[in-house]
Amino acid sequence: EAPESLNFLEQIIAEDLANGLAPDKLRFRFPPEPNGYLHIGHAASICLNFGLGKKFNAPVNLRFDDTNPTKEEQEYVDAIRYDIEWLGFQWDKECYSSDYFQELYDWAIELIKQGKAYVDGQSPDLIAEQKGTPTTPGKASPFRDTSVEENLDLFQRMKEGEFEAGTYVLRAKIDMSSPNMLMRDPLMYRIVRKAHHRTGTEWCIYPMYDWAHGQSDYLEQISHSLCTLEFKPHRELYDWCLDQIYDNNKLRPKQREFARRNLSYTVMSKRKLLELVQSKTVAGWDDPRMPTISGLRRRGYTPASIRKFSELSGISKRDGVTDVSLLEFCIREDLNKTATRVMGVLDPVKLVITNYPEGKEEMLVAENNPEDPNAGTHEVPFSRELYIEREDFKEEAGSKFFRLTLGQEVRLKNAYIIKGESVVKDEKGNITEIHCTCDLDSKSGSGTEASMRKVKGTLHWVSIQHAIKAEIREYDRLFLDEAPDSHEGKDFMEFVNPDSLKIIKEAYLEPFLQEAKLDDKFQFQRLGYFTLDKDATSERLIFNKTVGLRDTWAK
Ligand code: ATP
Ligand code: MG
Ligand code: MG
Missing domain, CATH: 1.10.1160.10 (Glutamyl-trna Synthetase; Domain 2)
Structure with a gap:
């Protein structure tokens, strides 16, 4: 394939392959949070990830990013699975971030032991305030230098449910003066006292996105973790988290970003x-x-x-x-x-064909799809009394009106050429019936000279006695x-x-x-x-x- 036909993400993958990544190591994932139904923006990500899977003949995981039980539900999991299959894609493994809660917890313990994570007991507001601004360094939490033993004890007790939500968090100990605000001792765990749709009440501490996502990619050995642009500043943290657990014998996932798709005249979040x-x-x-x-x-x-x-x-x-x-x-x-192709009348007015025999009905032939010669035909019943659209008739009309008027001919689709003759009105002056005559030789498809006659307009219609409401x-x-x-x-x-x-x-x-x-x-x-x-x-x-x-x- 010519290189110019690759989009920028495909080019990154092609380069990785050229630099020695084995093709059988390629693996992608689509990682929805089951907190709502999928939208047309997600379809972009689905088509991208599963499209890469097809293009590079690689598996694609469906990963439910289910780390926040306050918003997530089984109903959404089911709907997401249904929608992806309906779109025509099949995932390889069905995974859940919640399947990795134990590994994530064990890794967090490791980090605490290495002095790279600590439990902070300050209020969320204070923690946020201490972060500083992009141009001024943050302020260290008084909990930052708590001993390993104390941190292990507090984290253990967080897990065991001793504390209320909002009282303690686990933070990574990185750099309170990093120009990247996300690196200023980001949260790794928070307490959420709500049952999870898969793990029930087994856990009351839940990992944050940054701690869960890259590690999940690593566990699943995802080669390219593609996310939307707002995660670009997270990439440094994604890499930091991976550095803590990375084993040289394994594949190291790579986060790359692409633009969100938005659609006009709607909202997407x-x-x-x-x-x-x-x-x-x-x-x-x-x-x-x-x-x-x-x-x-x-x-x-x-x-x-x-x-x-x-x-x-x-x-x-x-x-x-x-x-x-x-x-x-x-x-x-x-x-x-x-x-x-079918006919239906949305705003009906009655039309009577005065020279068509009362009580007669005939079945006419309608082409199912002129664009598809194999689509066949179906039958449409015709009779003396029909409905047409009210707006397809005018008693008096200018020369640009190619629909039905008095004295003017139009064709009824799949049927005959008719001519407007007179109208019946109610006491308010509204038209209740249009009376027409019909050229009985002009039936569509009959091959007669009259059937070939050109008239300016063609109208759709239904037979009143046969119509369904x-x-x-x-x-x-x-x-x-x-x-x-x-x-x-x-x-x-x-x-x-x-x-x-x-x-x-x-x-x-x-x-x-x-x-x-x-x-x-x-x-x-x-x-x-x-x-x-x-x-x-x-x-x-x-x-x-x-x-x-x-x-x-x-x-
Ligand atoms: P939302 O704001 O709608 O909740 P989200 O990104 O939080 O969006 P997720 O369920 O986390 O929703 O998204 C799953 C995947 O789909 C992510 O990789 C995300 O980047 C991608 N995605 C979500 N919205 C869009 C969009 N509008 N265009 C492209 N990709 C999107
Ligand atoms: Mg979201
Ligand atoms: Mg998300």
């Missing part, structure tokens, strides 16, 4: 997504307006479209925002090739602002779009859709792409609009 859920602004983590993988799935996004989006937005060294229109482009491209949910952006969490002094919740969900209670669909299944994708002709919602039953069909046919969203 799990804390904020949780706030949307808890405040009931959305119906749950999988609300179709959420940028979560589960929300996108429910909305009708496919794994391929999300993988494509990750590929197109790329891996970068600088943080950036990807426009949500790229995501929509990816799903449109995919669904155009795969979605079954359904609920349709249409979604707009969840936020009105491009970057809702970037405004100083303003909470992101202020930018929530109050009209992001529109429910149409009575739409009418062709009967073919009665058999729709959860993962089926449809293009409702002229309207957009739709998929069945998970709350649907055969008595109450519900479809979610995934995306419109083209990008009509004005900035």
Whole structure:
């Protein structure tokens, strides 16, 4: 492969291989914290790590970074596993940081014995204050020079649950005047008195990220530990922690950083997504307006479209925002090739074909997908009384209106050419029926001269007596602002779009859709792409609009 086709992380790996790293030593990991559902930003990291696994033929671990029982739950573990598999990736080992609590503890004891860690009994505020500022050195804690014996005793008692949360912490003894604030005696352990979803009440001290992450990488022999840019200053500490335990015969993991992916018109941090859920602004983590993988799935996004989006937005060294229109482009491209074409009317008005025999019904043939010659056809029932969209008819219209008017011809998709003749109105003047005549020789696909006739517009329709009723949910952006969490002094919740969900209670669909299944994708002709919602039953069909046919969203 040509070197220029490698992104900067792939280049680092290729160099390591060129410098003698054995290819069978390559191993990657995806390390989610089970404190929420995965979002489209995580998909970037998943596609990156599992993509490297594929590219270099190396295993990828799924590691749950479960060191904070106050926020983590089994529900999230299960959802994360499901989403990764759904995206099309398979991990090698399923690991948990909590599996390493004993090793991490034993290593911490070693550090205390070597005089490289100490228990600090000051308040968290005081400890923070003593850290100093990047330009002034920190102040040593009075606990910094406690004897090894005393530290071993205190740490032991921390572990045994003698102390309340917040009373003691274990700190690494590094350098209180380091220009890197993270090196100023960082916390290694804190007391958390809450049951853990895997280890229960076995532990009441929990390792901090910096103490757990690199050591977990080492235990799993991860060659390249890729994380987002905010961890760059942590790299020095990552390396310091590894120095304390590193054995020359083993592989030494390497932390490298890449840019976070953000998406316009949404928020991505799990804390904020949780706030949307808890405040009931959305119906749950999988609300179709959420940028979560589960929300996108429910909305009708496919794994391929999300993988494509990750590929197109790329891996970068600088943080950036990807426009949500790229995501929509990816799903449109995919669904155009795969979605079954059907007809549904969302805002119905009755249309009567006066010269079509009463009581007659016929089955017409509809192509499932003009983009796919193997997609086949299905039948659509036709009869004298139909629904069309209210906006597809105007009594009087200018010359640019190519839909139905009085005296003008249009084609009914897969059916006949009709001509508007008259309207029936209620006492308020609203149109209740449109009467048309039909060119009975013009049936689509019949090969007659009349069937080849060109008319300016084609409308979708459903036969009233055959139509099935359904609920349709249409979604707009969840936020009105491009970057809702970037405004100083303003909470992101202020930018929530109050009209992001529109429910149409009575739409009418062709009967073919009665058999729709959860993962089926449809293009409702002229309207957009739709998929069945998970709350649907055969008595109450519900479809979610995934995306419109083209990008009509004005900035
Ligand atoms: P959040 O703020 O959403 O909670 P996080 O980084 O704390 O994000 P983790 O569960 O720790 O969430 O993330 C697992 C992996 O996914 C990490 O390696 C993290 O760097 C990566 N990741 C998280 N968000 C993004 C993003 N927006 N773009 C790229 N990678 C991300
Ligand atoms: Mg994290
Ligand atoms: Mg987090």
